[in-house]
Amino acid sequence: MLDSVLLEARKITKRWPGVVALDGVDFRVYAGRVNALVGENGAGKSTLMNILSGVYADYEGELLLEGAPIRFRTTAEAQKVGVTMVHQELNLIPQLNVAENIFLGREPRSCMGLIDYNKMHGEAQQHLRRVGFVHDSHTTLCDLKVGEQQLVEIAKALSLRARVLIFDEPTSSLSEQETQTLFRLIDELKREGVGIVYITHKMDELSRLADYVTVLRDGHLIGEHRVHDTSTDEIVRLMVGRERKDLFVKNDHPKGEVALEVRSLSLEKRLQNRTLKLEEVSFEVCRGEVLGIYGLMGAGRTEVVETIFGLHGAAAKGVLRIGGREFLPKTPREAMDAGIALIPEDRKHDGLVLGMDIARNTTLASLDTMLRWGGIDRGREEAEAEHYRAELAIKSHSVQQPAGELSGGNQQKVVLAKMLRTDPQILLLDEPTRGIDINAKNEIYKLIDRLAAEGRAVVVISSEMPEIMALSDRIITLSAGRVTACFNRDEFTEEALLKASLPTK
Numbered sequence: 001m002l003d004s005v006l007l008e009a010r011k012i013t014k015r016w017p018g019v020v021a022l023d024g025v026d027f028r029v030y031a032g033r034v035n036a037l038v039g040e041n042g043a044g045k046s047t048l049m050n051i052l053s054g055v056y057a058d059y060e061g062e063l064l065l066e067g068a069p070i071r072f073r074t075t076a077e078a079q080k081v082g083v084t085m086v087h088q089e090l091n092l093i094p095q096l097n098v099a100e101n102i103f104l105g106r107e108p109r110s111c112m113g114l115i116d117y118n119k120m121h122g123e124a125q126q127h128l129r130r131v132g133f134v135h136d137s138h139t140t141l142c143d144l145k146v147g148e149q150q151l152v153e154i155a156k157a158l159s160l161r162a163r164v165l166i167f168d169e170p171t172s173s174l175s176e177q178e179t180q181t182l183f184r185l186i187d188e189l190k191r192e193g194v195g196i197v198y199i200t201h202k203m204d205e206l207s208r209l210a211d212y213v214t215v216l217r218d219g220h221l222i223g224e225h226r227v228h229d230t231s232t233d234e235i236v237r238l239m240v241g242r243e244r245k246d247l248f249v250k251n252d253h254p255k256g257e258v259a260l261e262v263r264s265l266s267l268e269k270r271l272q273n274r275t276l277k278l279e280e281v282s283f284e285v286c287r288g289e290v291l292g293i294y295g296l297m298g299a300g301r302t303e304v305v306e307t308i309f310g311l312h313g314a315a316a317k318g319v320l321r322i323g324g325r326e327f328l329p330k331t332p333r334e335a336m337d338a339g340i341a342l343i344p345e346d347r348k349h350d351g352l353v354l355g356m357d358i359a360r361n362t363t364l365a366s367l368d369t370m371l372r373w374g375g376i377d378r379g380r381e382e383a384e385a386e387h388y389r390a391e392l393a394i395k396s397h398s399v400q401q402p403a404g405e406l407s408g409g410n411q412q413k414v415v416l417a418k419m420l421r422t423d424p425q426i427l428l429l430d431e432p433t434r435g436i437d438i439n440a441k442n443e444i445y446k447l448i449d450r451l452a453a454e455g456r457a458v459v460v461i462s463s464e465m466p467e468i469m470a471l472s473d474r475i476i477t478l479s480a481g482r483v484t485a486c487f488n489r490d491e492f493t494e495e496a497l498l499k500a501s502l503p504t505k
């Protein structure tokens with residue numbers, strides 16, 4: 001039997017100044033099925049879904065909801081008829097609590113017209129339970145980790161009782177366990193007849209989740225396939241329009257002297273719903289070496305690099321030894337002055353100024369080198385940015401384009417450029433390939449390898465086991481804020497890493 005089409009897009013074209021983001025694209029959402037949408041960074045995936053969900057009202061082509069033409073002018077209009085999107089970049093308000101975020105603008109009210117807080121939290125809890133969110137609905141959003149905020153977004157979508165639910169790279173910041181819960185939820189929603197769109201760069205998710213896969217390349221529809229009739233290799237080939245590029249193979253290069261020695265790093269910081277904790281974390285990284293940090297979510301990986309980068313101020317104890325000097329940075333400025341750079345996990349909040357252009361974002365952390373006659377040498381700034389745009393293949397029409405106009409993966413590349421520009425000797429990379437497509441990932445692996453070959457020390461955090469095993473010379477594992485093991489390259493196995501990361505208690 002043919003699957004029934006809930007929502008259909010016909011010949012959608014979307015133009016931005018200087019770029020055609022979508023060129024006559026057709027797309028279908030089927031009742032009770034998952035249609036996965038794939039393509040390289042900047043292919044047009046988020047743009048297409050923004051049109052389906054009412055974010056962009058200005059486009060050519062038409063939408064049909066159960067066969068009838070429809071045009072959404074706002075997301076509220078789309079939500080009203082049951083079309084909802086869970087965004088790639090979070091859209092929640094950090095100062096509000098979880099329930100307030102879920103019901104923002106449509107809070108349940110009592111007969112007196114006042115907000116019925118009991119009802120609001122009660123309903124919020126129901127949806128939160130379904131997505132596997134463990135904290136209270138009174139928790140302030142900014143006290144949550146990125147992955148937990150993502151769960152709140154999903155709970156919000158559930159509360160809207162969608163018939164068409166669009167997920168834009170939902171698992172890029174979820175833990176393994178959270179991901180499994182989401183997959184089960186999607187199975188349930190399918191049984192309820194909800195039509196699902198699922199954007200992803202993770203090819204292994206296709207066979208687990210998707211019934212259909214639709215490929216976009218440079219704003220063009222390449223095709224829609226049934227997942228069972230195709231293969232990952234075939235899909236990747238369709239995405240890039242050529243055979244898959246050579247996979248990354250790590251080069252062997254000599255290790256130099258110890259670049260960073262971390263001794264007894266400890267941290268205790270209470271947030272509303274959890275405590276950030278590190279206990280006596282010690283390790284060293286040499287010049288020319290890539291050190292991986294592996295651990296499950298909540299193990300303290302991010303806290304380790306944040307503390308080294310001076311982000312936890314006086315709450316942190318311990319000492320760093322860099323070039324004979326012993327100290328612990330209390331601010332990022334101090335860390336940067338010591339040659340340390342950090343690529344943060346949450347690029348929207350820590351990494352980029354979305355309203356500024358690519359050029360200024362690139363030089364932002366090293367503006368002092370751009371000064372001339374008391375002003376910023378704009379010509380040089382643009383030339384520098386142009387260099388990184390080419391090197392990292394940042395897809396944009398110029399370096400004057402605001403960072404906020406780039407696709408998610410390309411924003412991540414600008415964060416990388418900004419950090420590289422500071423010419424750091426010690427690089428801390430927290431999930432550097434989050435949201436980056438399969439081909440660009442390989443390029444970033446090569447770049448990391450080259451940075452190490454140039455004599456820099458690199459610390460990489462990644463939740464993706466194959467990634468961290470491919471990149472690292474050594475891996476340390478963390479669990480509950482402590483270092484539990486250290487492995488040399490010839491000792492890497494998925495099993496050993498996982499075992500060492502499991503909580504002991």
Ligand SMILES: Nc1ncnc2c1ncn2[C@@H]1O[C@H](COP(=O)(O)OP(=O)(O)OP(=O)(O)O)[C@@H](O)[C@H]1O
Nearest residue numbers: 016021041042043044045046047405406407408409
């Ligand atoms: N607000 C905007 N203004 C101008 N151009 C934009 C805007 N939003 C997106 N674009 C451009 O449209 C193209 C498609 O971007 P889109 O965000 O849809 O890509 P994507 O497939 O979701 O990529 P990613 O995998 O990196 O998230 C890109 O060239 C992007 O720079």
Ligand SMILES: [Mg+2]
Nearest residue numbers: 046088407408
């Ligand atoms: Mg996107």
